[in-house]
Amino acid sequence: MKRVVITGAGTINPLGHDAASTFEAMKEGRSGIGALDIRDVDRLQIQIGGQVSGYDENAYFNRQQIALYDRFTQFTLLSARQAIEQAGLKFTGKLADRSGVVLGTSGGGLNTQDENYRVVYEEGKNRVHPFIVPKLMNNAAASHVSMEWNLRGPSFTVATACASSNHAMGQAFNMVRSGMAKVMVTGGSESMLCFGGIKAWEGLRVMSKDGCRPFSATRNGMVQGEGAGIFVFEEYEHAKARGADILCEVAGFAMSSDAADIVMPSKQGAARAIHGALKDGKIAKSKVGYINAHGTGTAANDKTECAAVADVFGAHADQLMISSTKSMHGHLIGGTGAVELFACIMALRKSVIAPTINYEEADPECALDVVPNEARDAEVDVVLSNAFAFGGLNAVLALRKV
Amino acid sequence: MSVQDKIIEIIAEQALLEPSDISLDDTLESLGVDSLALVESIFAIEEAFDISVPFNANDPTASDFDITSVKSIIRAVEKLVADQKT
Structure with missing residues (x-):
């Protein structure tokens, strides 16, 4: 059994656009939850959420990329970039073949689905953009990470609703621990804050209209957020040999x-x-x-x-x-x-x-x-x-x- | 169909019973209507009467919408229909 350590961590979430700002917000106890800024919000009963704010996809991706990257994929790629750059790894030769990416998501490209359904049902159009399917599929983010970083080993996406990321990271952990992989890029991403996404959650009547108050007697439901967290899980001896900064052990x-x-x-x-x-x-x-x-x-x-x-x-x-x-x-x-x-x-x-x-x-x-x-x-x-x-x-x- | 008959029909469907098996004094618990079936019943009531029912599954007793018995649900819906249709 190999030991497994984390050598890179990246994120974009309602608290910040990288690890440092996320730590800072968590330390200060700052809230990233506020009024939702999405289309048709006036038709929703739930009008709050943890949105990633101050984010412009055009600042990071070109037009061709945006045509293929749903918001959940964009969040994943930005987080993966931070994590892999922090780890300082280059994936070539044997290391590339023995490194992969396992990610969690529940809704995948839900924004893409929602927008596409609007086009065909609400606007009555009979033609859709050619890349809807590769953009909305749940494994799109994992595939784009593997392409961007030449990760050629075991790669797939796990969907277990609210536990998806933990299940994904558990798989990555066991792959490195067993020796199946040297390095695994893992974590998860979600972007469900669109009209259809929130409307579906509203139906269950477990969402709070006014805030998330865990463990408090006054709690009255959950509030949804969006974003991604991506980590580099690496075999301990491999990380040690190259003098990597080890964040912690899994x-x-x-x-x-x-x-x-x-x-x-x-x-x-x-x-x-x-x-x-x-x-x-x-x-x-x-x-x-x-x-x-x-x-x-x-x-x-x-x-x-x-x-x-x-x-x-x-x-x-x-x-x-x-x-x-x-x-x-x-x-x-x-x-x-x-x-x-x-x-x-x-x-x-x-x-x-x-x-x-x-x-x-x-x-x-x-x-x-x-x-x-x-x-x-x-x-x-x-x-x-x-x-x-x-x-x-x-x-x-x-x-x-x- | 009256409000009463419609609600009994909705609850009967969730409880997997015939409407004739349901009495006004029955409770959701005695009819075997669990939390999921309750949320579905409220959805069906909203659709049937075109009203909005204040109900949060986190705290079913918090709102004015009284779900203690079939009778109380009927009274609550009648009030919502009257309030929201004016």
Whole structure:
């Protein structure tokens, strides 16, 4: 078994257009959630979200590229560029053949689909742009990353709703750990903030009209965000030999299925994934200092997640910190675990724990240290990142200081 | 069809029962209508009466829309129809 480390991290999300600005916002407890600026927003009941602001695709991509890159692909490519440049890797020869890209997304090119349906249904046109299919497909982002960086090994896209990124990073981790790959580019991306996307979520009636308040008794639902987080997972000896700056180690991973309900979370399923990640990484419970929660801000998730953490950790549950950064960037669905990994890296590298902002009132069913409203300075050696998807598919990663 | 009959029809469909099996004093729980079926029932009610029902699945008891029994749902819909049609 090889050891696996992270040597590059890139992102564009509602809090910032790179890792440094994202760390800064998380440290300050700044919110990236605001009024949605999208077409037909007046016909939506939910009019807030975590949009990537100040973003002009023309500043980064030419006309031909934009014809092929949906917004979720653009976010992926920009993040991958940051991550791979930070890692300082060139993919040629054998290394290219033994390096790949596994990404998570739930909606893929949903903006492209939405716009295209408008053209044929609303505007009644009978002809569409020739590249709709290669632009909207869920694997478009993974394919474009592999093309831009000559990653010629195992590459594909994982779709497990809100756990997509964590499942993707888990695959990348195991590929490097097993020796199947030397380097894997991994993470996830999502861009669902369009009329059809929000309208569909509205129907479930789990979205908040006024804000994301995880673990607070006053919480009333989730708020959606968009963006991407991309990482370079590299075999430890390979990274060490070339003198790479190692951000942290990926220490363990586990997944589980509730096999119970299509939307309601299960304490047992979540607990099995958390416990599994510890076991996989041979990590003692008492070593875990911080958990980046799934923490969606819905009534059901937050209490179930807290109960699962309490079950797994017993008395140590009261010693560790657990926060939901969704309170700041919103729920990035298939990209959420990737962006939330930045909070984990910040905890390990900078000894700063990102807060759960908008915390107003204690909920006895969420009686853990949720790092309310203000970031905290704390030394931690091991952190977990939880993701529990609709469909009952759970994926938990464990990271460790190197 | 009256508001009452239509709502009973909608709830019966979700509960996999005949409308005649449903009484006004039944609760959603006693009829086996779970949270997903409730959200679907509210959607069907909104479509049938062209109204907007204030309901957040995070806190079903938070709004004025009273879902304690079949009777309370009928009263609530009648009020929404009256309020929103004027």
